[in-house]
Amino acid sequence: DAGVTQSPTHLIKTRGQQVTLRCSPKSGHDTVSWYQQALGQGPQFIFQYYEEEERQRGNFPDRFSGHQFPNYSSELNVNALLLGDSALYLCASSSMPVARVGNEQFFGPGTRLTVL
């Protein structure tokens, strides 16, 4: 059973460019959440997708957008990249409702984005 997968592993972009990160959830999961983890910090919640809709959003600007596909996979798009967007981007999957025992969030290995 494949866990959460993310691509690419590493990415280098320049300021002003746009980037798309991809996530495939663990088998049986229908909910995908995205987190940004700056160096030396804990992950910060960006947004969550369920049933192809953005269900909840953290304190991130509109430059951060996402999409969920019918197969539950998800993309994170960041426009007009800033130096401060350099971070590890983590994807986590789970199944609704999360409150049930066992419905934990499983994390992928992350995509390391470097903005020059």
Next chain:
Amino acid sequence: AQTVTQSQPEMSVQEAETVTLSCTYDTSENNYYLFWYKQPPSRQMILVIRQEAYKQQNATENRFSVNFQKAAKSFSLKISDSQLGDTAMYFCAFMIPLAYSGAGSYQLTFGKGTKLSVIP
């Protein structure tokens, strides 16, 4: 807004010894979940243990146990018989389930982490 505070940026422990990582949180909610996640150098975040706030009994998972003090809003992690593979960043996280139905949503709020080194 919910906040999670981990006051120990770095800790070290001798192999086979016991270590306790601290975590405090702030919320006005009564129903919530607390987690400890481990992030080794490989970057994959792994769930170590979870605690439901409505349960008075402290959660345990093999060598890992928590001391949950709801009134004090404290949630510490104890690692017994520390092993070299326990070397990692440990994050305390907090979650409020906004609904129990499929239309609900939730998010994890993380602390800044504690870097644990197990010394041979």
